[in-house]
Amino acid sequence: MPDKAPRLFLDMDAAAPSLIEFRDLRFGYGARAILDGVSFAVPRGKVTALMGASGGGKTTVLRLIGGQLRAERGEVLLDGQDVGRMDAGALYAARRRMGMLFQFGALFTDMSVFDNVAFPLREHTRLPEALVRDIVLMKLDAVGLRGARDLLPSEVSGGMARRVALARAIALDPDLVMYDEPFAGLDPISLGTAARLIRQLNDTLGLTSIIVSHDLEETFRIADHVIILANGAIAAQGPPDVVRQSADPLVHQFVNALPDGPVHFHYPGAAVEDDFGTASGGRP
Numbered sequence: 001m002p003d004k005a006p007r008l009f010l011d012m013d014a015a016a017p018s019l020i021e022f023r024d025l026r027f028g029y030g031a032r033a034i035l036d037g038v039s040f041a042v043p044r045g046k047v048t049a050l051m052g053a054s055g056g057g058k059t060t061v062l063r064l065i066g067g068q069l070r071a072e073r074g075e076v077l078l079d080g081q082d083v084g085r086m087d088a089g090a091l092y093a094a095r096r097r098m099g100m101l102f103q104f105g106a107l108f109t110d111m112s113v114f115d116n117v118a119f120p121l122r123e124h125t126r127l128p129e130a131l132v133r134d135i136v137l138m139k140l141d142a143v144g145l146r147g148a149r150d151l152l153p154s155e156v157s158g159g160m161a162r163r164v165a166l167a168r169a170i171a172l173d174p175d176l177v178m179y180d181e182p183f184a185g186l187d188p189i190s191l192g193t194a195a196r197l198i199r200q201l202n203d204t205l206g207l208t209s210i211i212v213s214h215d216l217e218e219t220f221r222i223a224d225h226v227i228i229l230a231n232g233a234i235a236a237q238g239p240p241d242v243v244r245q246s247a248d249p250l251v252h253q254f255v256n257a258l259p260d261g262p263v264h265f266h267y268p269g270a271a272v273e274d275d276f277g278t279a280s281g282g283r284p
């Protein structure tokens with residue numbers, strides 16, 4: 001007998017639409033295009049890694065999502081709303097849904113760990129101090145630093161400072177957390193801890209995370225979705241294993257960290273055989 005039962009939940013994309021979507025976006029600083037014809041989606045509830053060669057426009061993508069930059073063409077959709085067309089009030093509300101974590105957490109050096117994490121709560125809400133205290137301790141507990149609440153930033157290690165900044169980034173319970181180079185400058189142990197923490201917070205707090213990182217191994221390990229930017233366009237996107245197998249020469253060079261490929265090691269110049277042995281004016 002044919003199965004007439006309704007088929008539910010087959011389309012996972014429809015069940016979990018993207019939180020962020022770029023549609024045919026173009027952006028340049030001045031006349032120089034940094035991104036051109038860029039389209040991608042950031043799946044809700046997942047960890048997405050944004051990778052690519054230096055200067056490829058990854059930080060620019062984060063600033064477009066945050067509304068600090070506006071596209072020349074195309075759309076940056078947050079839950080279907082174009083960030084680039086929001087008025088000041090809507091943009092302020094949208095930014096409240098985003099936590100940003102930059103490479104060197106930029107903690108306030110004259111404030112304790114506790115006050116650093118409390119800062120966005122005191123600045124953006126009117127919560128009573130007793131509730132602020134509970135939320136701060138909860139966030140510090142989530143990053144394993146409840147016991148460090150009274151220390152100053154100068155009294156914690158670089159890896160710990162990164163975790164304090166992370167607690168501060170999630171203080172207002174954002175939907176989206178964007179990490180720009182969260183692993184830069186960390187020793188392998190702190191790096192592993194930071195990566196696991198990003199993954200764990202994403203899952204336990206129901207966040208959506210975007211990580212810009214140059215650390216291939218650690219980032220591919222924790223990401224659900226990888227986007228590779230190259231030459232102002234998307235070179236590959238998909239699950240880490242699929243991107244790793246990409247036949248695109250640029251992606252192959254990038255994921256295998258090869259010194260030469262479509263991106264050249266040598267700055268363009270004369271051929272070696274033409275350049276050496278000619279100092280005395282003649283060829284040998």
Ligand SMILES: Nc1ncnc2c1ncn2[C@@H]1O[C@H](COP(=O)(O)OP(=O)(O)OP(=O)(O)O)[C@@H](O)[C@H]1O
Pocket residue numbers: 029034052053054055056057058059060061
């Ligand atoms: N404010 C600016 N004015 C002009 N050009 C800029 C500005 N900010 C960035 N750029 C240029 O835009 C390009 C993309 O920069 P972006 O910082 O987005 O790249 P990235 O992929 O994040 O690089 P990296 O991995 O090195 O951090 C670079 O060539 C950079 O020099």
